[in-house]
Amino acid sequence: MILTRSLASIARLTLVLATVSAFSPCAHATADDAPFLRWHWAVDDHRLALGGHDPVAYHEVGRPRRGRDELEHVHHGIRYRFVSEAYRDRFREDPERYLPAFGGWCAFALSMQPEVTGSGPRRVVADPQNFEITDDGRLLLFSRTPRQNLRDLWQRGDTAQALARAETFWQEREQLAASVGEKPEGLHSLAPLETVQFDFFIGTWESRYKVRFDPARPEYSAPIRGRWKAWYGWDGFAVYDDWQSTGGPPGNSGPAIRSFDPLTRTWIMHYIPINAPARSVWQMTGTFDENGELHATMQAEDVPGKPYLQRVHFVNISEDHFSWRSDRSYDGGKTWHENWGMGENYRAGSDAAKAID
Numbered sequence: 001m002i003l004t005r006s007l008a009s010i011a012r013l014t015l016v017l018a019t020v021s022a023f024s025p026c027a028h029a030t031a032d033d034a035p036f037l038r039w040h041w042a043v044d045d046h047r048l049a050l051g052g053h054d055p056v057a058y059h060e061v062g063r064p065r066r067g068r069d070e071l072e073h074v075h076h077g078i079r080y081r082f083v084s085e086a087y088r089d090r091f092r093e094d095p096e097r098y099l100p101a102f103g104g105w106c107a108f109a110l111s112m113q114p115e116v117t118g119s120g121p122r123r124v125v126a127d128p129q130n131f132e133i134t135d136d137g138r139l140l141l142f143s144r145t146p147r148q149n150l151r152d153l154w155q156r157g158d159t160a161q162a163l164a165r166a167e168t169f170w171q172e173r174e175q176l177a178a179s180v181g182e183k184p185e186g187l188h189s190l191a192p193l194e195t196v197q198f199d200f201f202i203g204t205w206e207s208r209y210k211v212r213f214d215p216a217r218p219e220y221s222a223p224i225r226g227r228w229k230a231w232y233g234w235d236g237f238a239v240y241d242d243w244q245s246t247g248g249p250p251g252n253s254g255p256a257i258r259s260f261d262p263l264t265r266t267w268i269m270h271y272i273p274i275n276a277p278a279r280s281v282w283q284m285t286g287t288f289d290e291n292g293e294l295h296a297t298m299q300a301e302d303v304p305g306k307p308y309l310q311r312v313h314f315v316n317i318s319e320d321h322f323s324w325r326s327d328r329s330y331d332g333g334k335t336w337h338e339n340w341g342m343g344e345n346y347r348a349g350s351d352a353a354k355a356i357d
Contacts, residue, residue: 188236
């Protein structure tokens with residue numbers, strides 16, 4: 001699901017989009033002159049598309065041809081090269097006609113069905129010389145290895161259905177990328193784009209929470225203070241965070257790793273508290289809803305060793321604040337003790353964090 005950004009984030013994205021609308025690159029413009037909102041497209045480290053092949057030549061001569069370095073045009077921050085000024089001018093006049101479908105990624109990989117391939121759809125680098133033009137003029141690219149050509153697999157199946165699946169998946173990629181504007185610092189460009197659903201979480205937070213200990217009693221613990229840090233870890237393919245108690249012993253301090261499972265389309269989250277019994281380690285699975293709020297579940301044992309189910313929710317998300325709450329069930333989910341735990345988190349250095357005790 002798509003993360004709904006905070007008002008402050010939306011304001012920044014609106015400013016970037018306005019800048020893009022006002023930007024009209026000239027023949028000598030470079031990719032660095034434009035806001036790079038298409039960081040999720042298939043480009044190299046220098047923002048060059050199609051390995052330097054001319055996007056117009058695919059249509060005009062029916063084969064890929066490498067463009068000339070001096071005949072370059074920048075569109076939405078991506079470099080395209082051309083074999084002639086005439087082809088470059090055609091692209092300028094109608095870029096949507098010539099742009100590769102699905103951002104230049106392998107069309108087959110974007111259409112994959114888990115029940116058939118054992119893997120969910122994902123962005124895979126394509127070979128710019130391995131292509132086809134559809135009846136309606138769309139340029140599709142495909143990956144290939146010495147052992148397998150994904151264009152062959154594409155052509156053996158129902159291409160109309162495959163195109164529809166790829167289109168649905170790609171539109172989700174476009175919306176996820178738009179929710180953060182330019183690529184977040186530290187995120188790997190090939191990470192599942194759902195990873196940006198946790199972009200609000202990246203940074204340092206001053207945290208306060210309280211929790212119940214006994215289902216028969218409504219009392220909460222005294223407020224527990226801590227500092228929560230989150231960043232894109234594991235080479236930018238996942239979210240790593242570390243919660244540390246402040247002003248006392250470590251308590252339940254420890255790290256967690258959060259990664260998106262492209263097969264089940266869920267978040268898998270692991271937490272390992274330091275100096276704690278093994279039963280305190282947990283794995284939680286969850287998804288973000290249409291409002292950008294996380295809802296997850298886990299199984300664990302309490303201090304006496306009694307098993308329970310727990311629901312965890314990240315809600316009320318804004319630029320400098322978010323809340324979490326948990327619900328607990330001791331009868332397999334038949335009944336729930338709501339608000340078993342409740343926490344408030346304020347971005348370190350923000351006015352909200354400075355205002356709390």
